[in-house]
Amino acid sequence: MNFKEYSLEKRRLLLELKNILPLESLKRSLKDSHSRRRPRPCGMTVHTAIGCVFDCIYCYIGDMGFPTDRVQPYALTSLELVYALVNNRYFVPSLYGTYVAIGSVTEPLATPSVRERTFEYMSSILKYLKNPVQISTKQYISEEIADRFKALSRRGPISILITIVTLDHYRRLEPKAPSPTLRLESIKNLCKKGLKPTLFLRPIIPGINENEATDIMLEAKRAGVASVVIGGLRVTRTILRKLETLRFDTREIKKRLKGKRLLGNRQVSVPYSDIKRELVEIARNIGIVPLPSACCANTYNIFLTSGIRIPCYGLCYTNMCLNCPVNCIEVLPSIDEEDIRYAIARIVSSKIDIHCNKGLLMIITRSKRDRNRILSKDHLLSVLQTIYRRRIVVRAE
Ligand code: SF4
Numbered sequence: 001m002n003f004k005e006y007s008l009e010k011r012r013l014l015l016e017l018k019n020i021l022p023l024e025s026l027k028r029s030l031k032d033s034h035s036r037r038r039p040r041p042c043g044m045t046v047h048t049a050i051g052c053v054f055d056c057i058y059c060y061i062g063d064m065g066f067p068t069d070r071v072q073p074y075a076l077t078s079l080e081l082v083y084a085l086v087n088n089r090y091f092v093p094s095l096y097g098t099y100v101a102i103g104s105v106t107e108p109l110a111t112p113s114v115r116e117r118t119f120e121y122m123s124s125i126l127k128y129l130k131n132p133v134q135i136s137t138k139q140y141i142s143e144e145i146a147d148r149f150k151a152l153s154r155r156g157p158i159s160i161l162i163t164i165v166t167l168d169h170y171r172r173l174e175p176k177a178p179s180p181t182l183r184l185e186s187i188k189n190l191c192k193k194g195l196k197p198t199l200f201l202r203p204i205i206p207g208i209n210e211n212e213a214t215d216i217m218l219e220a221k222r223a224g225v226a227s228v229v230i231g232g233l234r235v236t237r238t239i240l241r242k243l244e245t246l247r248f249d250t251r252e253i254k255k256r257l258k259g260k261r262l263l264g265n266r267q268v269s270v271p272y273s274d275i276k277r278e279l280v281e282i283a284r285n286i287g288i289v290p291l292p293s294a295c296c297a298n299t300y301n302i303f304l305t306s307g308i309r310i311p312c313y314g315l316c317y318t319n320m321c322l323n324c325p326v327n328c329i330e331v332l333p334s335i336d337e338e339d340i341r342y343a344i345a346r347i348v349s350s351k352i353d354i355h356c357n358k359g360l361l362m363i364i365t366r367s368k369r370d371r372n373r374i375l376s377k378d379h380l381l382s383v384l385q386t387i388y389r390r391r392i393v394v395r396a397e
């Protein structure tokens with residue numbers, strides 16, 4: 001897909017949905033934050049519910065203002081959600097477009113009503129937009145629910161991340177979530193149906209759970225996973241306080257923060273690259289494919305389930321690649337200079353030069369004013385980055 005085809009496809013989808021949805025729904029969609037929010041590196045986050053009651057000690061949704069004492073399905077219908085996404089200026093529909101990430105600030109399978117909403121959203125996204133979908137969960141997935149995932153996966157790729165970060169401390173760290181044993185059972189049930197779930201080993205909490213990582217990977221491998229995403233902890237003042245109240249030893253976290261102050265609700269990443277390096281090696285020895293990020297898990301799942309190699313949406317191949325079998329760098333889309341000029345001509349009319357190497361697309365303008373005008377349209381640059389799967393740099397000559 002190039003930029004012209006993307007523009008046409010968006011117009012077609014808008015017309016199609018306008019013909020289906022009543023005026024009230026169209027208005028509701030446009031007011032919703034899904035029609036405006038910027039994608040994250042893992043893709044466009046889609047909220048299928050608001051809140052979560054699993055009460056994980058390392059969770060930051062309370063700090064973000066989401067409820068932690070209740071969970072309810074998101075208010076939009078699935079078609080309203082799809083319409084909101086199509087109106088989002090950062091969102092590129094299609095299998096080769098923006099990844100969709102479900103479950104970042106809630107548990108998307110928390111209750112039967114939330115689960116229904118999640119399945120409705122996934123189903124409509126795959127039907128109308130065709131974008132790769134990813135869901136992360138701690139909920140127990142029975143054989144019956146695994147069957148529903150399987151049925152849905154016939155419409156398009158669904159990457160399923162099963163979070164397990166502890167086998168020993170789950171009662172203290174994740175007091176109201178299903179036990180790791182049940183989550184291992186979820187993996188087995190999904191694998192039985194021919195799906196390819198990924199172990200989501202996140203967050204690694206230095207000094208608290210990294211010693212368990214090997215056992216978790218071994219158990220997950222026995223249950224059937226072929227890949228693992230290893231991720232770090234983002235800590236806030238409240239999270240640190242909760243860990244200490246529960247008598248966890250937080251000295252290692254503090255040591256790694258090197259005196260960085262935790263202010264207000266600010267999330268601070270705890271450095272852990274040394275631990276990650278070690279765990280990546282262990283995963284390889286165990287025979288699981290280590291992946292650097294959730295979007296790589298999405299990319300790898302597309303490859304495993306359909307044989308299609310799509311370069312990772314988050315451009316992880318440029319800075320954190322772990323050389324999984326997708327080999328993103330070898331399948332980058334070719335550059336259509338005329339198409340890029342066509343896109344940029346919407347912002348500035350003067351000539352531009354285009355240079356491209358493997359991971360970089362450089363746009364060179366004739367003046368600083370033109371450069372600044374292009375940089376001010378970050379949604380358009382984001383769309384080009386998604387289409388051409390390269391970091392975009394804009395410079396004045
Ligand atoms: S399941 Fe996820 S959203 Fe819910 S409390 Fe745990 S970390 Fe937070």
Ligand code: SF4
Binds near residue numbers: 318323
């Ligand atoms: S090749 Fe590298 S960047 Fe691409 S999906 Fe695999 S690990 Fe991620």
